[in-house]
Amino acid sequence: MRLVWGTVESAGSPESGAQRLRVRLDGDTTGAAAVAYGSLTGVCRPGERVLCNTTAVDLGLGTGGEHFVVARAGTGVVLDDPSPGHIMKLRYTPMQRDVLSVEEPASEHHATMSEARDLGGLPVVCCGLHSQVPVVAAAVKERSPYARVVYVMTDESALPMALSRLVPRMRDAGLVDETVTCGQAFGGGLEAVNLYSGLLAARAVAAADVAIVAIGPGIPGTSTPYGHSGVAQGQAVNATAALGGRPIAVLRLSFADPRPRHVPVSHQSLTALGSVALAPAVVPVPALDPAMAASVDDALGNASVWRLHERCDVDVRTMPDMRGVEVRTMGRAYEDDPAFFLAAAAAGVVGVRPNGG
Numbered sequence: 234m235r236l237v238w239g240t241v242e243s244a245g246s247p248e249s250g251a252q253r254l255r256v257r258l259d260g261d262t263t264g265a266a267a268v269a270y271g272s273l274t275g276v277c278r279p280g281e282r283v284l285c286n287t288t289a290v291d292l293g294l295g296t297g298g299e300h301f302v303v304a305r306a307g308t309g310v311v312l313d314d315p316s317p318g319h320i321m322k323l324r325y326t327p328m329q330r331d332v333l334s335v336e337e338p339a340s341e342h343h344a345t346m347s348e349a350r351d352l353g354g355l356p357v358v359c360c361g362l363h364s365q366v367p368v369v370a371a372a373v374k375e376r377s378p379y380a381r382v383v384y385v386m387t388d389e390s391a392l393p394m395a396l397s398r399l400v401p402r403m404r405d406a407g408l409v410d411e412t413v414t415c416g417q418a419f420g421g422g423l424e425a426v427n428l429y430s431g432l433l434a435a436r437a438v439a440a441a442d443v444a445i446v447a448i449g450p451g452i453p454g455t456s457t458p459y460g461h462s463g464v465a466q467g468q469a470v471n472a473t474a475a476l477g478g479r480p481i482a483v484l485r486l487s488f489a490d491p492r493p494r495h496v497p498v499s500h501q502s503l504t505a506l507g508s509v510a511l512a513p514a515v516v517p518v519p520a521l522d523p524a525m526a527a528s529v530d531d532a533l534g535n536a537s538v539w540r541l542h543e544r545c546d547v548d549v550r551t552m553p554d555m556r557g558v559e560v561r562t563m564g565r566a567y568e569d570d571p572a573f574f575l576a577a578a579a580a581g582v583v584g585v586r587p588n589g590g
Contacts, residue, residue, distance in 0.1 A: 235287050236303060240280065247276045250395030250420055256285060256300060269302035270393050273328050275312040282306035320426060322419040323392065332424040335434045342438045349433040352478035356584045357432065359469040359514065360447035361485045361501055364562040365577040367399055369483065370408040371553040372581025373443050380585060381410045383441035385431045387469070388416035389462040391449030395420045399558070406556035411439040418449060428472050443584045456494065463501025467509025474512030482506055482514040482542065483580040488525060489570035490563065497525065498532040507536045516542045517583045519549045519575035547579035
């Protein structure tokens, strides 16, 4: 871990919850990008001294290559933002934050959540990557414009929802109607103590017609079978099934990723569906050209995915109407790697089909 003092050169709007800054670190002659979360540090202003965590950038890691503001220099109270709740997120760290969780007695939804036991067949699209969420949502809205789509964000990757540039764009475009942050993740329209209650809140409080479960931006990986955040997809399948929902799993496909372990079906998808998921899910497979389709079929068959899960072939050959929301994955757009995006679109199509068929 590395903490470095610096001076704010310029500061963007704090309204999204993640304030983008240019900070000149002590000892550097040029500015660097940084993020400050207003709910943790308060609003930053040009000329202020800030303490930055530079670890991820120093290691060449992290979504966006940004430093993170830990504290602002000054005296007295620098942030006074009490919550009406008493649930702590980022628990037992110097940045622990009080939130009002949807389940706790102080919440207006406490009575509803006290009775919530079952998803009642709610279709839940379980993603492996954050970048799949807008494509799934767009496919749902294209076929069912009035369907309520709720994004349930788990805590296996980025914890502040505000880090995501996609979420506010999806909200503004009407692709997502509500958000829920689960576990240690925070900043959603609804806060939940864990994924199970987060899913129940999506249905019982947010009135979801389709829920989408995914990690936030970024995905830790180690090139080992289980040492990655992709296992969260299998856990989401299990939670959905346990609560009486209808799990739909998005395949992570690629024919452009330079890493062989992600071609044609990512090893993360194969682990999540082949080992972690203990309940059956519908797995949509998009239309691809014959050679690509054959390699995907071989990968899924060799991983024994169909031993448990139900295949659903979907004739999706183009991107859904994204309503102006631009999506890239690992720096690649649709034109660079169509299979990735078509797999997400196929899952959205299945999400609005009766019984998933």
